[in-house]
Amino acid sequence: MTELATRAATTSDVELADLRRAVTGPVWDPGDVEVVxxxxxxxxxxxxxxxxxxxxTDAHxxxxxxxxxxxRGLGVAVVATGHADFSHRGTLIVSTKRLDRCEVDPATxxxxxxxxxxxxxxVEAAAPxxxxxxxxxxxxxxxxxFCTGGGIGPMIRRFGLGSDRVRAMQVVTGEGEVREVRAGDELFDAMLGGKDAAGIVVEMTVELVELSTFYGGAIFFDGADAPAVLHAWRDWQAGLTENTTTSIAILRMPDMDGAPPPLRGRTVVHLRVAHLGPEIEGxxxxxxxxxxxxxxxxxxxVLPAAAVDAVHCDPTDPMPSWITGGFLDGMTHATIDALLEVAGPQHELPVIVVELRQTGGxxxxxxxGVAARAPFSVGVVAPMVPELAGIVPAVGHGIVDALAAWSAGTVPANYASPQTLAARPGACWSDADRERLAAVVARTDPDAVLGGRRLGLR
Known part of the structure; x- marks a missing residue:
């Protein structure tokens, strides 16, 4: 246990009255019913x-x-939509849910x-x-x-990472200083791919793209067809232009309400595609x-741009989940064979999704930013229910490790689980970017208040 964690764990008698006087928004004790x-x-x-x-309620x-x-020698953790795998103990949690400004400027x-x-x-505000x-x-x-984690999306080969579209940020540093940052500022780059290691983003300005419709969606095949479909996908994707981004996954669909009836309780192959061009071309x-x-x-x-969720069909209902993954330098038929050997439909595995994505172009x-980049990625999503919590990380890491021969050596920051970073501190960045990010973190958060320790940078 780190010194910071040790000190934080003994602060059950912390007095919050001073904090309540210092902020406009609500402050809760850990036992308050509103906290959950x-x-x-x-x-x-x-x-x-x-x-x-x-x-x-604001940057202040x-x-x-x-x-x-x-x-008080405490760490600060940030929660918003709550998609991350990390538990926060002995820290002050700052909820940013109330920071809800959303303004679209069509002229710029x-x-x-x-x-x-x-x-x-x-998406809804931009569509008109x-x-x-x-x-x-x-x-x-x-x-x-999404953007501070790099941001891998279904049209990445045409539009790049989400972090590439960020134009400005309002950031609070580990010293409690509010800064406005843009390209050319070292803190700007550190935030894009560095998550909350160097600061907490309060507001962000992003560039939008001109897009009204696209040709895309999902095709599901029976699990028995996995070898044929995955090997065909490997050859097919290699000839695509950057107007098409695709990924493919082996899904083990739960036998429960909410799963589409034709897929419910089955192992299937999920082909995802987003093509930017006319229907006849698609x-x-x-x-x-x-x-x-x-x-x-x-x-x-042909779908409206706002229907982008139809490509991956990700669930929207809250659930206990766990994710890991890694970037890949290449994709051969041997890559597909290696994946099928450990994660094919012949296995009963405690995972929901095992996917391969195009992440290049x-x-x-x-x-x-400092976000890692490579032409492909592998990802594993699993249910993190108590009865599986002891085995899911081992299974997930085993699947990723089976593709080690093609590994780029880095993990997308938004795919980095606590167990992944415990085994490989700083795995989200190349050696050079990790060194550069760590130097910025040391300057903007000298007392390690923010997420640098959690991410393996301190």
């Missing part, structure tokens, strides 16, 4: 045991909270959002102007958390994959 709802999010697996919770509240915690094709805004709200955000696979996640592009096997469900069509040309 305030810090609850999509991922129900983390167990939080804070010394207090602040419902921040965030900065005052950081200064209060720093003066930008949007400014608070740290509590989800992509769904921004023929604009779209560079979102992730689900618009249920927060804009800020039909031709996708036709080779439609011929590989008989689909169970085929939802690919425009993303490899990005210049902003």
């Amino acid at each position: 709802a305030e810090i609850a999010g999509f991922n129900l697996a983390p167990v939080h045991e804070p010394v207090g919770v602040v419902g921040a 509240d965030v900065a005052a909270s950081v200064r209060w915690a720093r003066a 094709r930008t949007a400014t959002v608070g740290a509590g805004v989800k992509w769904a709200r921004l 102007h023929g604009l779209a955000g560079v979102t992730g696979s689900s618009t249920d996640v927060g804009v800020v958390g 039909l031709e592009v996708l036709s080779p994959m439609r011929r590989v096997a008989t689909p169970i469900v085929d939802t690919v069509d 425009a993303a490899l040309r990005g210049r902003q």
